[in-house]
Amino acid sequence: MFDPEAFGAAMADLIEEAVAPLQKRISELEAQIAKPVDVSAQVERAVALAVASLPPPRDGRDGLDATPVVVDDVVAEVLRQMPVPANGTDGRDGIDGADGVNGADGLGLAGAMIDRTGALLITLTNGDVKNLGPVVGKDGVDGKDGLSLDGFELEYVPETHEIALKATAAGRVKELRYPAGGIRPAGYWREGTKAKAGEAWVHDGSTFYAKTDTAAKPESKSDDWIIGARRGRDGETTFKTVNAGPAPAIKLGS
Structure with a gap:
């Protein structure tokens, strides 16, 4: 008779025996991964091997001489290729504006008069009255009464070299001064x-x-x-010297 428990135990032993080598390898790999790896050293070795495998470089050929570019020629060519602008078309005439509002009626002169103060008043056709100021002068103020002249004096003022004119009337004195000349x-x-x-x-x-x-x-x-x-010029004193020579001899006796 078939026994499932015995069969399961036998299969477990067989699987464990088959997996044991795999578990051992996994443990070894995990141990290697845990150790730090010097990547820079590996990169340097790889670069050195790659450079060593390259063939030695050869000298390049000389470049061709550059063609001188003339700025004026280039500008002239660019301008020549530009299209010539055409004249624009004339604009259309504008539309006529609307008619303006009619202006107010002008004012006319309806009447004019001079009032008691001599001012000219005008009345306009709209009824307004304008005062244009006096046009008729008032009577002048009466002049003061004249005074008879009671006294009249002329005096020379030496300090200022002037002639003082004094007039006396009704106790008042009026003085005027003029240059004496x-x-x-x-x-x-x-x-x-x-x-x-x-x-x-x-x-x-x-x-x-x-x-x-x-x-x-x-x-x-x-x-x-x-x-x-x-x-005047200063006076001068002149001394005149006369050279008469030796005195004449005097004769004694006859």
């Missing part, structure tokens, strides 16, 4: 002097007349001065 002696001119027109100043022995108010130095070439009298 003529030549007025003013003394010796010094640096910083401010001369007035018509004054005569002595400088460096000469007399100068001021043509205008000026602080310039009196000079004959100045535009502000005119010379009246030049300085």
Whole structure:
């Protein structure tokens, strides 16, 4: 009679015996994989073997001379190949715009009048009234009453070389001054002097007349001065020597 348990045990023993060599080989491979492998050394050896197997290189041939390129020729050729632009077509006329709105009616003059103040008022056709300002002048203010002249004096002011005109009326005095004119002696001119027109100043022995108010130095070439009298030359004393020679001899007796 067939016994399945005995058959299973026998088959297990046979499988274990057949697989044992495989397990041993697997264990050996796992041990090798666990060890680090020096890949760089293997690569260097492989490269050295590959280089050694290559044939020695030969010298290359010289390259051909380059053809010089002229920039102007290239540009001219490019421009020649470019198509010539054609003239554009004329645009179409635009459409007429819509008619504008009618303008407002103009204003006319309906009337005009002058009011009591002398201003001109105009009335427009739309009823507006415009004041254009006075067109009729007002009466002038009455002038002040005149005063009779009670006194009249003329006085020379030497400090300013002026004539003072004084008029007295009703207790009030009105004074006006005018340049006296003529030549007025003013003394010796010094640096910083401010001369007035018509004054005569002595400088460096000469007399100068001021043509205008000026602080310039009196000079004959100045535009502000005119010379009246030049300085005289210094006198000279002359000594005359006469060489008479030796005195004549005196005779004694006859």
